[in-house]
Amino acid sequence: MTSSAVTLSALRFAWPGAAQPCLEVPDFRLAAGERLFLHGPSGSGKTTLLSLIAGVLSPSAGRVQVLDTDLGTLSGRRRDRFRAEHIGIVFQQFNLIPYLSAADNIALPCRFSPARAQRAGDVAAAVRRLAGHLDLSSELLARPAAELSVGQQQRVAAARALIGAPALVIADEPTSSLDAARQDAFLALLLAECTSVGASLLFVSHDLRLAGRFDRCAELAELNRAAEVTA
Ligand SMILES: Nc1ncnc2c1ncn2[C@@H]1O[C@H](COP(=O)(O)OP(=O)(O)OP(=O)(O)O)[C@@H](O)[C@H]1O
Numbered sequence: 001m002t003s004s005a006v007t008l009s010a011l012r013f014a015w016p017g018a019a020q021p022c023l024e025v026p027d028f029r030l031a032a033g034e035r036l037f038l039h040g041p042s043g044s045g046k047t048t049l050l051s052l053i054a055g056v057l058s059p060s061a062g063r064v065q066v067l068d069t070d071l072g073t074l075s076g077r078r079r080d081r082f083r084a085e086h087i088g089i090v091f092q093q094f095n096l097i098p099y100l101s102a103a104d105n106i107a108l109p110c111r112f113s114p115a116r117a118q119r120a121g122d123v124a125a126a127v128r129r130l131a132g133h134l135d136l137s138s139e140l141l142a143r144p145a146a147e148l149s150v151g152q153q154q155r156v157a158a159a160r161a162l163i164g165a166p167a168l169v170i171a172d173e174p175t176s177s178l179d180a181a182r183q184d185a186f187l188a189l190l191l192a193e194c195t196s197v198g199a200s201l202l203f204v205s206h207d208l209r210l211a212g213r214f215d216r217c218a219e220l221a222e223l224n225r226a227a228e229v230t231a
Contacts, residue, residue, distance in 0.1 A: 003031065003032055004029055004030070004031060004032060004065070004067075005030045005031065005032050005033075005034065005066070005067060005167065005168050005200035006028070006029065006030040006053055006064075006065070006066055006168065006200070006202070007028070007029050007030075007063075007065040008025045008027065008028040008029075008052075008053075008062065008063070008064055008065075009026075009027060009062055009063045009065070010026060010027075010061065010062035010063065011023060011024070011025040011026075011028075011052065011059050011061070011062035011063065011064065012024050012025075012059060012060045012061040012062050012226075013045075013048060013052060013057065013059050013060050014060050015048075020226065021060070021226045022045045022048050022226060023045050023048060023049060023052070023224055023226055024224060024225040024226040025049070025062075025223050025224055025225070026225060028223050030168075030200050030202060031200070032167075032198065032200055033194075033198045033199070033200055034200050034201075034215050034216065035191065035194060035200070035201040035203070035214045035215045035216070036200075036201065036202050036203065036214060036215065036216045036217075036218060037203050037205065037210065037211045037213075037214035037216070037217040037218070038202060038203065038204045038205075038217075038218055038219075038220060039204070039205060039206060039208060039211070039217070039218075039219055039220070040219050040220030040221060042206075044220050044221065044224070044227065045220060045224060045226070045227075046172070046204045046220055047092060047172055047204070049220065049224075050089075050170050050172050050202065050204060052064055053066065053168075053170060053202065054083055054087055054089055054170055055071045055074070055079040055080075055082065055083050055087075056083075058071075058072070059072070066082070066086065066087070066168060067086055067167055067168070069082060080112075081112075081113070084109055084112035084113040084116065085113040085115045085116055085166075086166055086167050086168060087166050087167075087168045087169075087170060088109070088160075088161035088162055088163075088166035088168070088169040088170070088199075089161055089169075089170045089171075089172075090154075090157045090158050090160075090161045090169075090170070090171040090172060090174040091157065091172055092172040092173050092176075094153050094154060094156070094157040095157070096145040096153055096156060096157060096160075097145060098144060098145050098146035099144055099145075099146065100144065100145060101141065101142055101143060101144055101145070102131075102136060102140055102141045102142070102143055102144075102145055102148060102152070102156045103124075103127050103131070103141040103142065105145050105156050105157075105160055106127045106130065106131065106141075106156055106159040106160045106163055107123050107124075107126075107127050107160075107163065108160060109160060109163055109164055109166075110123045110126075110163060110164050113164065115164075116163070116164030116165075116166065117164060118164075119164045119165045120163055120164040120165070123163075126163055126164070127141070127159070127163065128141075130159035130162055130163060130189075131159055133185065133189045134155040134158060134159055134182075134185065134186060134189060135155070135182060135185060136152065136155055136156065136159070140152060150177045151177045151178050151179070151182065153177075154174065154175075154176070154177045154178060155178070155182065155186065157174070158171075158174055158186055158189075158190065162189070162190070162193045165193075165197040165199065166199060167197075167198075167199055167200065168199060168200050168201075168202070169190070169193075169194055169199055169200070169201045169202070170201075170202045171190070171201070171202070171203045171204065172204045173204060173205055173206070174186065174190075174203070174205075175187065175205065175207065175210070176205075176206075176207075187210060187213060190203075191213060201214075
């Protein structure tokens, strides 16, 4: 087992054309199995940081290491494969495929990653188990994602992130569209799933009431030196 899930070294990221870098993170580490709550004002760079860790964006300088892999050493295709195999992501915009059923959306990572399919075992049963915990009925599972409410889509995105036990789960405001009861059920499932497989969790939220349920709470400004320049 690796001792570090994410290591950022001398990371710098500037959006094209921007006068100032958005992120300058000298050094950050998320330990294996650690569950971190990350918060910060709107526009401070949380989603950008998650996109760099997911390998969706590439840093302008510095290194992003996930598990034992330096993402900068991977070609675009290998990075996509690495992400599918090892990282479960709940994007702020969910990124569901609208014409696929909710069940097929949840199962999608298992189609892209044989290792994840193998870890899931019976994929259809894994879909039903996660959906059950998130109060998604079989009728909802059969519907195209485009015909679900925003909160239902968010729960589908959460189940998709968890299927096949990824070693790292990244969640960007994953409870913003849920009512209190479903928010609680979702968080309980997320924490339990991560604990049961020893996965690390990087959870971004504005809702500081949730922070106490995590191993560590950090504000992005504590990690990001660029924040000192722009503040
Ligand atoms: N595609 C893009 N091109 C250029 N600038 C961008 C792009 N996406 C985000 N930014 C800028 O990068 C900065 C950080 O944005 P980011 O979405 O990471 O913030 P955030 O902390 O996640 O905000 P929120 O809490 O509102 O989701 C902002 O100033 C934003 O305007």
